[in-house]
Amino acid sequence: MSIEVSGVAKQFGAFTALQDISLTVPSGELVALLGPSGCGKTTLLRIIAGLESPDRGEILFNGENAHDDVRERQVGFVFQHYALFRHMTVFDNVAFGLTVRPRKERPSKAAIRERVHELLKLIQLEGIADRYPAQLSGGQRQRVALARALAVEPKVLLLDEPFGALDAKVRIELRRWLRRLHDEIHVTSVFVTHDQEEALEVADRIVVMNKGKIEQQGTPDEVYSRPASPFVYSFLGTVNMFHARPQAGQAVSAESHSVGYARPHEIDVSRQDPGNGAIAVTVARVLPLGAIVRLELVRVDNNGSMEAEIPREKHEALWFTTGEQVYVSPKNLVVFVEDYQI
Ligand SMILES: Nc1ncnc2c1ncn2[C@@H]1O[C@H](COP(=O)(O)OP(=O)(O)OP(=O)(O)O)[C@@H](O)[C@H]1O
Numbered sequence: 282m283s284i285e286v287s288g289v290a291k292q293f294g295a296f297t298a299l300q301d302i303s304l305t306v307p308s309g310e311l312v313a314l315l316g317p318s319g320c321g322k323t324t325l326l327r328i329i330a331g332l333e334s335p336d337r338g339e340i341l342f343n344g345e346n347a348h349d350d351v352r353e354r355q356v357g358f359v360f361q362h363y364a365l366f367r368h369m370t371v372f373d374n375v376a377f378g379l380t381v382r383p384r385k386e387r388p389s390k391a392a393i394r395e396r397v398h399e400l401l402k403l404i405q406l407e408g409i410a411d412r413y414p415a416q417l418s419g420g421q422r423q424r425v426a427l428a429r430a431l432a433v434e435p436k437v438l439l440l441d442e443p444f445g446a447l448d449a450k451v452r453i454e455l456r457r458w459l460r461r462l463h464d465e466i467h468v469t470s471v472f473v474t475h476d477q478e479e480a481l482e483v484a485d486r487i488v489v490m491n492k493g494k495i496e497q498q499g500t501p502d503e504v505y506s507r508p509a510s511p512f513v514y515s516f517l518g519t520v521n522m523f524h525a526r527p528q529a530g531q532a533v534s535a536e537s538h539s540v541g542y543a544r545p546h547e548i549d550v551s552r553q554d555p556g557n558g559a560i561a562v563t564v565a566r567v568l569p570l571g572a573i574v575r576l577e578l579v580r581v582d583n584n585g586s587m588e589a590e591i592p593r594e595k596h597e598a599l600w601f602t603t604g605e606q607v608y609v610s611p612k613n614l615v616v617f618v619e620d621y622q623i
Pocket residue numbers: 293296298316317318319320321322323324325475
């Protein structure tokens with residue numbers, strides 16, 4: 282089931298939560314809505330679900346106007362806070378959506394049992410069907426919540442920060458698990474997150490939102506390597522800013538400011554001034570982080586902060602120390618003219 286969001290706008294009183302949002306989620310894809318808190322991700326997800334109606338625009342499922350009735354839309358939800366029924370076992374939680382169906386549409390008890398066991402196998406929790414939610418870890422509860430959402434065979438799965446309340450390690454495990462699960466079942470899914478790593482790792486496509494608008498849509502590689510705006514560039518990772526000359530072909534006015542951006546691993550660090558306008562910086566901290574070493578740097582001219590990441594072997598050869606002065610120059614610079622507010 283494909284989803285098409287066309288020209289959607291939403292106001293809450295005088296506040297514009299969404300402005301003219303259009304995007305397509307092809308059938309079977311997993312799309313992440315990524316952006317800072319308050320940018321409108323949840324509002325958009327709720328509109329796709331039919332829990333909120335847009336002021337303008339429409340939602341099409343497989344090219345047809347989505348039903349007003351939420352049940353008719355056949356969407357499954359997973360939220361940040363586990364919404365499991367505390368007084369029901371894992372089995373009953375997963376079976377719930379099937380057991381409350383009207384008698385005519387309800388599968389037999391045996392069919393429900395089979396479906397629930399299939400799902401418990403899928404989420405790798407077969408052994409704990411008889412436990413209650415209080416006897417599960419946070420990660421297990423979210424997997425049960427997902428199985429419960431999938432039990433009714435939704436055409437679309439909507440996930441709102443599903444791993445937001447979990448600790449970092451469990452989060453990483455679960456997002457990998459979700460990706461593998463999606464590769465098995467291919468249900469069209471929209472996933473809300475404010476965590477860029479999560480979006481880059483899990484999604485087929487990422488929609489980057491800011492202040493109720495879409496800044497860029499594309500594959501993880503496109504938004505990371507070819508950001509459309511300084512906002513996208515800075516939101517997807519640490520950046521260093523440089524004054525830069527506009528590149529050929531960029532429109533420039535007398536007042537234009539040109540700002541170049543480079544990621545920490547795109548910065549060359551050397552003890553000798555290599556010329557070419559390299560910037561003198563003082564090493565403030567040296568952080569060995571496994572295969573790379575992060576250098577926190579302070580510019581000598583204006584005290585601005587910078588960050589460089591170098592391979593461990595390079596650090597072991599040169600051994601930069603806190604307090605020494607070194608020179609940095611960008612190996613790769615992405616230049617945006619004028620709008621350098623991030
Ligand atoms: N029912 C409502 N009434 C008034 N304002 C609302 C309502 N729902 C959302 N908003 C506002 O709309 C904006 C977007 O909210 P939304 O929950 O969609 O953001 P979000 O990107 O999901 O943020 P977060 O990551 O913090 O959940 C916020 O400023 C929020 O305060």
